[in-house]
Amino acid sequence: MxxxxxxxxxxxxxxxxxxxxxxxxxxxxxxxxxxxxxxxFVPAIPAVGNRMAPTLVPFLARANPGVSARYTFTVKLDYVxxxxxxxxxxxxxxPGPDEWNELVFYLPADLRTERFTLSKLTLVEQVQALAPRxxxxxxxxxxxxxxxxxxxxxRLVNITYGLSSQETSLRARRIxxxxxxxxxxxxxxxxxxxxxxxxxxxxxxxxxLTNVGPPLLAEVADYDLEVKSAPGLVVAxxxxxxxxxxxxxxxxxxxxxxxxxASPDYQLLIRETDLATIYLYHLKxxxxxxxxxxxxAGNALQLFNELFGPYPYASxxxxxxxxxxxxxxxxxxxxxxxxxxxxxxxxxxxxxxxxPQAMAHLWWGQVVGHDPVAEPWLGAALPMYSEYLYIxxxxxxxxxxxxxxxxxxxxxxxxxxxxxxDLDNTEDLLQNTYRRGAQFLNDLRLEVGxxxxxxxxxxxxxxxxxxIATSAEFFSLLNQEAPANLELLxxxxxxxxxxxxxPLPTITPFFTPGAAPTATPQLRIHVVQAGDTLAYIAGKYKxxxxxxxxxNRLPDAAMLSIGQELIIPYP
Numbered sequence: 135m136x137x138x139x140x141x142x143x144x145x146x147x148x149x150x151x152x153x154x155x156x157x158x159x160x161x162x163x164x165x166x167x168x169x170x171x172x173x174x175f176v177p178a179i180p181a182v183g184n185r186m187a188p189t190l191v192p193f194l195a196r197a198n199p200g201v202s203a204r205y206t207f208t209v210k211l212d213y214v215x216x217x218x219x220x221x222x223x224x225x226x227x228x229p230g231p232d233e234w235n236e237l238v239f240y241l242p243a244d245l246r247t248e249r250f251t252l253s254k255l256t257l258v259e260q261v262q263a264l265a266p267r268x269x270x271x272x273x274x275x276x277x278x279x280x281x282x283x284x285x286x287x288x289r290l291v292n293i294t295y296g297l298s299s300q301e302t303s304l305r306a307r308r309i310x311x312x313x314x315x316x317x318x319x320x321x322x323x324x325x326x327x328x329x330x331x332x333x334x335x336x337x338x339x340x341x342x343l344t345n346v347g348p349p350l351l352a353e354v355a356d357y358d359l360e361v362k363s364a365p366g367l368v369v370a371x372x373x374x375x376x377x378x379x380x381x382x383x384x385x386x387x388x389x390x391x392x393x394x395x396a397s398p399d400y401q402l403l404i405r406e407t408d409l410a411t412i413y414l415y416h417l418k419x420x421x422x423x424x425x426x427x428x429x430x431a432g433n434a435l436q437l438f439n440e441l442f443g444p445y446p447y448a449s450x451x452x453x454x455x456x457x458x459x460x461x462x463x464x465x466x467x468x469x470x471x472x473x474x475x476x477x478x479x480x481x482x483x484x485x486x487x488x489x490p491q492a493m494a495h496l497w498w499g500q501v502v503g504h505d506p507v508a509e510p511w512l513g514a515a516l517p518m519y520s521e522y523l524y525i526x527x528x529x530x531x532x533x534x535x536x537x538x539x540x541x542x543x544x545x546x547x548x549x550x551x552x553x554x555x556d557l558d559n560t561e562d563l564l565q566n567t568y569r570r571g572a573q574f575l576n577d578l579r580l581e582v583g584x585x586x587x588x589x590x591x592x593x594x595x596x597x598x599x600x601x602i603a604t605s606a607e608f609f610s611l612l613n614q615e616a617p618a619n620l621e622l623l624x625x626x627x628x629x630x631x632x633x634x635x636x637p638l639p640t641i642t643p644f645f646t647p648g649a650a651p652t653a654t655p656q657l658r659i660h661v662v663q664a665g666d667t668l669a670y671i672a673g674k675y676k677x678x679x680x681x682x683x684x685x686n687r688l689p690d691a692a693m694l695s696i697g698q699e700l701i702i703p704y705p
Contacts, residue, residue, distance in 0.1 A: 202227050203329050203355040205392070211363040213396060216299040216315055222326055223292050227701075230285025231334065237291060238338035239275040240351070242324035244313045246273060249298040258290035273343050275327055286703060293327060304472040306457040318417055319456040321395040321468060328352050328391070331602060341507045344554040346563050349506040350391060350499065354600045357386040357464065361394060368400035370415045370453035372465025388446065388600050389464025390500050395453045403428050409439050415453040416474060423477035423485055427452060427469060430486050433528050434493040441523060441588060442497045443595040450496075460488045462495035481529055487521075487540075494520035502598035509605050510563060511550040515571025516591075522572065546570040549629035551605065574627040578612075581623060590615045658702040662694045675702045 203226050210219040228234055244250060257266045257277065267278040283289050299322075302314035312323040331339045331353050339351070361369045365379040371394035373386035386392055401421065403414040405428050412431055416424030431452055439445055447465045455461065455468035462468075469492060473485030480486075494517040498504075504512035521540065525532045546569035548562075557563050579587040593615050594608065612620070660671055672679040681703045682688070694700075 202229055202332070202353055204358075205326070205355055206358045207326070207360065207392075209359065209361045209394075211320075211361050211367070211369070211396060213320060213364060213367050213398070216301075216320065218297050218299075218322065218325075219294075220297060220326065221292070221294050223290060224327075224329065225288055225290050226283070226329065227288045228283045228285055232332075233285070234283040234332075235279055236338070237277040237279065237289070238330050238340065239277070239327035240330050241270070241273050241275055241327055242312060244297060244300075244325060245295075245327065249300065249313075251296040253294040253296065254292070255294075256292045258292065263292070272340075274330070274340055288701075288703075297322075297325060302457050304457055304475055307459075312461075314456055316456045316471065318399055319395055319397045319454060319471060321393070321456050323393040323461055323463065323468065324350075324391075325393070329355070342555070344507065344557075346510070346554040346557050346560050349554070350503075351505060351507065351602075352390050352503070353602070354388045354390050354503075357384070357389055357392040359384040359386075359392055359394065361396070363396065364398075366398050367396050368398065368402075368415065369394055369396045370400065370413070370451055370466070371395075372449075372451055372463060373447065374413065374449060374451060386447070386464045390503055391463045393461070393463035393466055393468065395455060395468055397454075400453070405432055407432060407435060409435055410445055410448055410450045413449060413451045415451070417454055420454065420474045420477070422479070423474045424454075426477065426479075426486060427474075427489060430489040431467075431493060434490045434524055437490075437524060437527055438494060438497055438520065441591055443592055443599070445496065446501060446599070460492035462492055462500055464500055465496075467492055467496065482532060482535060482539075490524035491517045491521045497595060501600065502595055503600075503602040505602060505604070507554045509551070510554055510557070511552075511567050511571050512603065512605060512608065514563065514568040515550070515575050518568040518572040519575040522576065541569045541572055544569055546573065549627070550574060551628045570627060574623070577623055577626075578620075581620070582612075586615060660700045660702050662696055662698040662700065664696055666694060668692070668694065671700065671702070677703060 203224055206223040206225075208221040212218065226237060255266070255268055255277070256263045257279070258264070259281065264280060266280060269276040269278070277291060279289070297313060299313050299315045299320055302316060304316065306314075312321075313325050314321060329352065331351065333339055341349070341351070357373070359371060361371075361382045361384075363369060363380055363382070367380075369377070369382040371382075371384040372389065372392060373384045374382075375385045376383040384392070384394070395415075397415075397417065399417045400415040401418055401424070403416070403424050405412040405414070412428060412435070414424050414428045414431070416427075431450065435445060435450065449465060450467070451465060452467045452469055454474045455471045458470055458472040460467060460469045460473075470484060470488050473483065473488060477483055477485040495513075498516040498520075499513050504510075506513055522533070522536050525536050544565040546566045548566045548570065550567060550570050552567070554563075557567065582590070590612055594603070594611055597603075597611065598607070609620075658675065660675070662671075668679050668682060672682060682700060686700050
């Protein structure tokens with residue numbers, strides 16, 4: 135029987151559905167002709183009582199594990215001119231024990247082009263604005279500090295810049311740049327200088343740029359985003375807290391990145407669940423496709439909460455994007471624009487085939503981090519296999535289709551533990567690392583049993599939440615939770631460089647369902663209660679009032695609001 139070769143979009147679906155959170159499609163050149171924004175109803179995010187719904191679910195509302203930075207963005211978005219003016223304030227806290235003599239930011243691809251214009255960078259020390267020495271080299275922005283940052287001290291970095299979008303198309307596959315637009319949608323992904331992780335005793339982590347997509351290598355942080363735009367524009371992002379004519383605000387805590395998209399044609403669908411409120415933004419002509427994505431996302435949210443662990447935010451925002459693949463960010467999923475346009479109602483269509491894997495990146499990639507340069511397989515295997523877990527639960531009739539068309543068609547091969555520098559290109563990552571990873575996890579599940587495998591996944595998520603997990607931790611935890619003879623399996627999927635390690639010391643999970651997490655000891659948070667005064671708070675923690683004022687940039691020490699979070703510095 136002659137084998138029918140899939141249509142172009144089916145081939146792209148198979149190749150690009152595996153895109154990790156940091157990989158997008160290629161952007162095509164050309165300038166869009168500016169047109170006036172039509173008058174459009176802006177869907178408002180509903181309030182809960184007299185205030186907006188919180189970003190975090192209750193069991194994480196008091197936790198800030200691992201946070202060393204807080205980003206505050208004010209974006210003036212010129213949708214017609216396809217450009218944004220950005221004021222970015224980064225508050226960096228040194229958790230110790232090292233002293234810092236510099237701060238290092240990664241510059242994504244768009245910030246290494248002529249479309250990026252750095253206007254000013256200042257450093258705030260002791261309420262004094264300084265112009266530090268900066269160095270831009272090999273994709274990183276280094277800020278030399280006039281005085282070292284000691285443990286438990288903070289610095290403020292103020293960066294202002296302009297960034298223009300480039301035109302793309304629904305069929306585009308990414309070559310360079312994540313800030314792009316079509317005639318209907320504009321999106322900002324990997325769009326800001328991002329603080330790189332700091333390794334104690336070793337310094338700021340840098341890497342050589344690769345041709346396997348821009349890596350998302352960052353610690354979790356707090357994000358506040360305000361987008362000012364024309365009144366008819368709808369802006370979507372993770373952690374929505376308010377929206378109105380020409381002004382949209384978003385707030386994320388314990389997130390690894392933030393992205394946003396905008397369109398004058400977005401329509402909003404809402405689904406309330408016990409786990410999170412799902413907001414779905416689609417273009418006007420794609421209402422049926424939007425409803426299908428909303429249903430699939432609800433199923434994936436339910437399943438992954440059960441199999442992996444709690445989704446850590448009170449909202450999940452999904453928006454139709456401007457090209458072929460889907461991209462995950464903090465509390466936000468930009469979903470395939472090509473899939474929306476081509477939706478035919480079939481469950482194996484591009485639109486729906488991408489949902490579970492893209493959703494899984496919110497757990498494996500955003501909440502649980504990994505090093506996509508040194509260990510890309512950690513961020514590839516679990517989301518790819520999550521597709522099968524979803525099909526197994528909700529669409530068992532498609533199980534053979536998944537293994538035949540999604541996996542084996544591409545003849546995946548090669549060692550899983552190759553670095554990004556060992557991979558030829560992004561196609562190599564997608565066709566081999568992603569698909570070999572799914573094969574490995576399926577064989578692992580068969581070897582240890584479904585029950586132990588599920589326990590392992592939950593423990594991996596809990597111990598890795600809000601951290602950057604490693605292969606050593608993966609196998610150490612596997613040995614603890616599902617001991618079995620894994621040597622032959624490891625030899626099949628990994629080269630000689632991989633060794634099954636002895637169990638590491640137990641890593642305390644950042645959260646356990648039903649239990650309140652313990653905050654990082656280097657960062658103290660006080661939530662203002664009724665009757666609290668600054669004098670009372672200072673006395674409670676035995677620190678001078680002025681330290682609290684300076685640390686939190688309080689404009690008026692007498693004006694505290696109930697529920698306000700104050701960072702309490704050490705004396």
